[in-house]
Amino acid sequence: MAGHFKETIFITGITGFTGKHLEDYFVKQGFCVYGTTFSESYSKNHIVCDILEEKTLSGIISNIKPDFIIHLAAISFVAAADQKHIYNVNIFGTLNVLNAIERLEYKPKKILIASSAAVYGNIEGALSEDMCPKPVNHYGNSKLAMENMVRPYFNRLNIIIVRPFNYTGIGQENHFLIPKIISHYVKNKKEIELGNIDVYREFNNVKFVIKSYSELLFSSTKSEIFNVCTGHAINIKSIINSMDNLANYNIKVKINPKFVRENEIKILKGNPQKLFSCIGDFSTEISMEETLEEMYNNIS
Template identity: 70%
Template sequence: MEVHSRKIIFITGITGFTGKHLEEYYSKRGFGVYGTTFTEPSSSNHFKCDILEEEELFKILNKVKPEYIIHLAAISFVAAKDQKNIYNVNIFGTLSLLNAVTKLDYLPTKILIASSAAVYGNIEGELGEELCPQPVNHYGNSKLVMENMVKGYYDRLNIIIVRPFNYTGTGQENHFLIPKIVSHYKENKKEIELGNINVYREFNDVHYVVKCYTELLFSKFKSDIFNVCSGNAININYILSVMNQLAGYAIKVNVNPKFVRKNEIDILKGNPRKLFAHIGDFTNEFTFNNTLEHMYNENRI
């Protein structure tokens, strides 16, 4: 395997939802893109690796010698049953990566680490980085602990931490809300079980997130935390109305109490002021209606 010494990007969790979109984006732009996967690799640029294995990671990184690293590998589903594994992977997997990087004989230009807006918890309104995080589940708490541990590497490595708010797109698994809704319409189902459909949440396009990550990755900024958000909250009812139009029929919504979170707040969105001040505002390049349309038309006969 030929590995070039420049313009190499390394992505942990490269076969996940976001990883696939990042790999496609950078590959089209001439970068050498490599990464880790927990399953058997289908590409010569992918390495099967448990990110908890520091020495294994070091050997891969030492071979690839990436200039940029994007750390995505995590337990990302809030309802994951193995709670100990959430903390193990999300915290110690990240530390394993950073420890492996510190053993390299060079300093990567930038490391972007994906945290989550889940660190904020159930705080009403528009959430900015200055707020004190109050996570309400194991996933959010694991990400907050991870952030605090990563700050200890600021003096040795060039790191940016991102807190993405909800985003979606083609290839996201159906246990997430938007793919679940779209899949019901694609399968022409007449009914769907949902939780509270009157809430407002951000649902950005994964391509918007890719662009934000890219701008931050290649920026001069380091040792900082950024919300990756648009500040645009969308009502679930609106999503259903758009899908009704796309599919040509109205689905029946059954509210399942199991899906309604206790003390659920009406509006939750990110404050993008800091993000926009540093990389600009390009939200007008992406519309949620187009996102839904692409997801609905993907692989349809």
């Protein structure tokens, strides 16, 4: 990767969970990293911008002239209340980014756009890219619509779309499942309310996702959609057991019917064959136990 030093990477949503990890990763690799943030900026390289404001966004990208672009900015919480805003940001915000790029006097080397495994909906088993997506919520629907709107740009720009499965790590907000569980142990809570814990899901480390994004960004592949997954699903009960051992006490799990999804499937994981054939398999570099310990020792 040494040949890429001093090149510029532009990340929309740079102050989000994934954006922070990406920025840290690429800065350590020697890149100049800029990005947009919706909230107040505390860094000269973070520019306050609503991606729905196409003219402002276009001016920012034109001034920075990035070599690579990673588009993360989105409404990413499935339970977000404002349904229209989910579609506006996730679809039209993405189109604003691509339209701004097309106004540049050059073509960036690669554009990576984050979709989501939520496009698959409640399909049982190991999900592969050749399956027909069947989203079951507004978030998944907005991401699938976004993908369909991006495809016409494949002929004009070097684009990769990624569908990450569940991932976690230091800095993820506590309304997500794994940070919620860990925060209860950090606070020495005796009880936790959860939904169905007898299901299997991927919970990959954000470091795996960051490395996957980086490898895809610098690969020669374009005009493709990739699952970003390991194919390793873990039972939520086993996460509780691991945390019991880590925190040296047993928490009581109370099943709250409000958190139990109707017709919830037993096993949901991705098929990583396409991803691994492109960038290799480094899925075993960090275990679930290591992830939990890292988060437990660093959660706020």
